Structure formats: C-alpha cells, structure tokens
Amino acid sequence: MATGRTHRPATRSRGIPEATVARLPLYLRALTALSERSVPTVSSEELAAAAGVNSAKLRKDFSYLGSYGTRGVGYDVEYLVYQISRELGLTQDWPVVIVGIGNLGAALANYGGFASRGFRVAALIDADPAMAGKPVAGIPVQHTDDLEKIIKDNGVSIGVIATPAGAAQQVCERLVAAGVTSILNFAPTVLSVPDGVDVRKVDLSIELQILAFHEQRKAGEEALALAEAEAVVEVSEESGKGPDGDVPAVMPA
Amino acid sequence: MATGRTHRPATRSRGIPEATVARLPLYLRALTALSERSVPTVSSEELAAAAGVNSAKLRKDFSYLGSYGTRGVGYDVEYLVYQISRELGLTQDWPVVIVGIGNLGAALANYGGFASRGFRVAALIDADPAMAGKPVAGIPVQHTDDLEKIIKDNGVSIGVIATPAGAAQQVCERLVAAGVTSILNFAPTVLSVPDGVDVRKVDLSIELQILAFHEQRKAGEEALALAEAEAVVEVSEESGKGPDGDVPAVMPA
DNA sequence: CCATCTTTGTGCACGCGTTCACAAAGACAT
DNA sequence: ATGTCTTTGTGAACGCGTGCACAAAGATGG
Numbered sequence: 001m002a003t004g005r006t007h008r009p010a011t012r013s014r015g016i017p018e019a020t021v022a023r024l025p026l027y028l029r030a031l032t033a034l035s036e037r038s039v040p041t042v043s044s045e046e047l048a049a050a051a052g053v054n055s056a057k058l059r060k061d062f063s064y065l066g067s068y069g070t071r072g073v074g075y076d077v078e079y080l081v082y083q084i085s086r087e088l089g090l091t092q093d094w095p096v097v098i099v100g101i102g103n104l105g106a107a108l109a110n111y112g113g114f115a116s117r118g119f120r121v122a123a124l125i126d127a128d129p130a131m132a133g134k135p136v137a138g139i140p141v142q143h144t145d146d147l148e149k150i151i152k153d154n155g156v157s158i159g160v161i162a163t164p165a166g167a168a169q170q171v172c173e174r175l176v177a178a179g180v181t182s183i184l185n186f187a188p189t190v191l192s193v194p195d196g197v198d199v200r201k202v203d204l205s206i207e208l209q210i211l212a213f214h215e216q217r218k219a220g221e222e223a224l225a226l227a228e229a230e231a232v233v234e235v236s237e238e239s240g241k242g243p244d245g246d247v248p249a250v251m252p253a
Numbered sequence: 254m255a256t257g258r259t260h261r262p263a264t265r266s267r268g269i270p271e272a273t274v275a276r277l278p279l280y281l282r283a284l285t286a287l288s289e290r291s292v293p294t295v296s297s298e299e300l301a302a303a304a305g306v307n308s309a310k311l312r313k314d315f316s317y318l319g320s321y322g323t324r325g326v327g328y329d330v331e332y333l334v335y336q337i338s339r340e341l342g343l344t345q346d347w348p349v350v351i352v353g354i355g356n357l358g359a360a361l362a363n364y365g366g367f368a369s370r371g372f373r374v375a376a377l378i379d380a381d382p383a384m385a386g387k388p389v390a391g392i393p394v395q396h397t398d399d400l401e402k403i404i405k406d407n408g409v410s411i412g413v414i415a416t417p418a419g420a421a422q423q424v425c426e427r428l429v430a431a432g433v434t435s436i437l438n439f440a441p442t443v444l445s446v447p448d449g450v451d452v453r454k455v456d457l458s459i460e461l462q463i464l465a466f467h468e469q470r471k472a473g474e475e476a477l478a479l480a481e482a483e484a485v486v487e488v489s490e491e492s493g494k495g496p497d498g499d500v501p502a503v504m505p506a
Numbered sequence: 507c508c509a510t511c512t513t514t515g516t517g518c519a520c521g522c523g524t525t526c527a528c529a530a531a532g533a534c535a536t
Numbered sequence: 537a538t539g540t541c542t543t544t545g546t547g548a549a550c551g552c553g554t555g556c557a558c559a560a561a562g563a564t565g566g
Contacts, residue, residue: 019553025462029441043513052443056516056555063515071514071561088462089469096461103360110356113441113458118465157468158461181471182464184457188282188366190305198467200460204437205366207453208349208411209278209341211435212371214451215410216342218434272523296543309525316545324531324544 016087020061026051027058028084028117034077043074090118095154097180099171100163101126101141104186108162109137122154127167144171151178158182165189269340273314279304280311281337281370287330296327343371348407350433352424353416354379354394357439361415362390375407380420397424404431411435418442 030050048055069075085091098105101124127144134141159180161168168187182198185191191199283303301308322328338344351358354377380397387394412433414421421440435451438444444452
C-alpha cells in the first residue's frame, strides 16, 4: 500500500471497518476478472486466493456488507460485483481533477485504471502557462488561475495533487476552498486540511525506504548467520553518543 | 499510504514494529527539512506536528530505536537524522531497477525523491525493442532480454515493477530468480512470491476507490441530515436479493 | 423426506497499535 | 547544591484487526 494515511480514526462508517473498506477494491478487481471469464459463482477460498488474503478475513469482510453468499455454494460473482461497487460508490461517476501535469501527472492522466471504474478525469490543471492548451491524454491542460471555476463547473469533489512539494499545500487549500472534500496526494508533504476533508497519501520514496529497511535486515541476518556458522565472533564495544564514524555492516545484537 | 501490503506478519525485526518502520521515513523527511534550516534541536511535540502524527506515538516510536532524546530539551536534529537513516539502511546506496518504462515508469525514473536519499536508478528495462537505447531521465533503456545480467552485474536487490498487469507476475518471477528480494509493485495485480521476498504494492486505482467510499458516505450523511431536517420521511421497504433496479441515493438506515 | 456434505457466517481469543498519564531525568536559574 | 521547570521515556489500559474453529444453513443425492 502506498503507505501514509491521514484519516479520521473516530467515526466508522456504517459499521464497516476501515481495514475492510481498503480491501473491497481488491475483491472487486478479482471478481471483475472472474466475471469477464463468465465464472458464475466463487467460494470464499478461491476468491481469497485470487485477492491474496485469508479466506476467514474475506468472509468476515463480506459479513459487514450483509449475507450475500449461499452456504454450500459460494458467492454469486455478478451479484457481488454489483454490491461491492454500490458500497464503494462506483455506480456513479466521479469527476476528478489532476493538478500538476509533470511526469507523474501525465502518467496519472494516461492511467487506464481511473477511467475504467467509476472515475472520469474532468480536467488537468498546471501552473505553467506554457502547458496551457497542450493536450495530455487527449485532454487540454488548463491553467491554475481557473482552478476554482473548473471545480465548480464540473462538480468535482475529488482532487489529485501531483505538484512539487512546495506547491502542494497551497493547491490543497484552493481545492478545498472550491469544494473538494477528498484529496489524493502524491506530493511528499504533510497536508493540513480542515475537518471533513479526507486525504490519502501515496509516497513513492517512503515505500522504497520501507523496503530498504527490510532489505538491510535480511542482509544483516544473513551475514549474522554466516558469522555464527564460522563461530569466529569478535565483539568490539562501541558506546557513547554523537555521529561517530562508520558503523560496521553487521552490528552485534 | 498507498494501501496494499504483502508482508510477513510473523517476524518483527529486532523488535521494531512494522507500523513504526512505516513512519520512520516520515520523521526523517521532517527532520531533514529542519536540518536544512539549521534547527539544532526539536521537541517531540514540534516534530510530531511537522510529521502529522501524535506526539506520544512519535516518542514511543523513537523509544524502539533507543534513548536518543534529552529530557527537558528534545532531540538533536542532526543526530536523529543519522540514527534514522542508519536504521532504515539509507547510509548505503541501493541500486534499483525499474521495469516497464511507460508513462509511469518514466515518471518514476525522473522522480527526484529516489536519487535524493539512498537510492540510485541502476537501470531501466522495457520489453519494447523500440525503446531500447532510448534515454529516459538520462539513462538508456535496456531490453528485457538482458534482465538477469543487469540485475547481477549491478548487484540489484530492489526492483520496481511498472509494467501492465499482464506482464507483472512474469517479470516478478524473473526478478526474483535473478536475485531481487524486495519489490515495489505498481501493476494492479496480486504478485505471488516465495518466502523471503518482500512485496509492497502501490495501487492508484484502489486509493481513489477508498476515497470514493468516504465521499459517498459524506454525501449520504449530508442528504440524510437534510431529510431529517425537513422531517418528511417516507420509507419504502425493499427486500429480496438480486441486482434489483436502481437504489435510492439515500438509503434508509 | 432424510442424510450427508459443502461452505458460509460468526463467537471468541489473541496480539498489535494507539493513547493516556505520569514518573524519571536532565537543564537551568538562584 | 538545591529547587523548579520542561520534556522524555514508558507502564498500563483500551480498541481494532486477525484468525481459529465450529455451528448453522442450504444444496444435493438417495
């Protein structure tokens, strides 16, 4: 998952746990694939495998939505697709704007996954006057000056921020002031928003850093195991504070 | 955070909780900003605000790393930057390869956040022969045929998959076979990997769907509050199963 | 109609993560 | 040296999420 989440921990929406909501799109994708192969029904075991989760967890997740399965048979694929889509609010079309049409913004505009399910790129917005009018993914880029008007004319409530970090907070404030209440933030900044506005954060660099941590641990364990196997262990104590010189790749304990 | 996570839930690394690891990059970024402004020390309260978290949580997170603060004063910014960097394994350089140089792959290659802190784009790989040799972000794209050689020559252990969904699993298997043990997956697929390989998933479409859920709930609550205010409530019962026609935007209870 | 078999839905226990609240520790002034 | 004041570090309580294990429910066959 992209990682960072900025969420109201308080109100759970109609009793559906946040963790379950986060998995519904996963189930939906797996179900859609089954639907395209004209598979009529699926068991919790099969679907769980396809979605990469535990089958008990899947059943509990679905139990929050209602009793949509048939014991002894499984779940009706089409019906479940419909129910989850409805629950996620994907039966209606959500117009979204993307602000910041750099490399990432352009990639997002071209990303098929948006249009495919419930989302429509209503407008692309950039601060660079040279970009104005230039079509990206078939949509002409508009200038930031018109941001408020674009939001209101299109009834946009979801905004995607793909600007540099420095511009993100200001863009965010203008989006919110214009009526946007959900923001997907790709800029490496902590956005502060008023209550009632949801922010989700996708941070590429953070994901890599988390991987690096595990990678380092794996390397450390490997080397440690190796050292133990050789049974030649010399421990050089190092104490005190302050950025002292290099630290050995394999640290004791 | 992008959402999806595929992780060994079992082994906690040297006692540092996964949730804490996921926040360390956040702290590091805030600390780096302070460092650039030559701020010498910072309190848990201030740093927590900058990172967008609770101060108690931050202190507990740091307590897993050791006692790096000074009571009555706060934390030494430079020292903490060093300690967190070391903990995350960012004092060494991690060569990464990006596979799939479409819009997204190109955006990732150009993304400054990688190079800035511990990561180096060692190679760009694409299956399209027409791309071969073409420079993206100053790095010539190489063909998939040479994937194994590239991984081994550069000692790459972290791979980024930005291919279409259909190619992802196959690319993943080749990466793993060649020695990659950490994967950042942007393709909308569930990757299956052997034990010992970490996968983190960033799924743009899922993030939007989660936002849509909350957005729908907000709209529903608003409309419900409105209806209640008018005190004109007619409940039309609707039961039974099956994809019955349209569902009213505001559903009773 | 009854028995058997499959699969759902869920009660329960456990563990992780979060938050509160406070004692311990150190800086600083007198 | 002593007292005060600030801020850390952490024990303890709580709540959420996960997974086990099983009873309930329905399909299916005789």
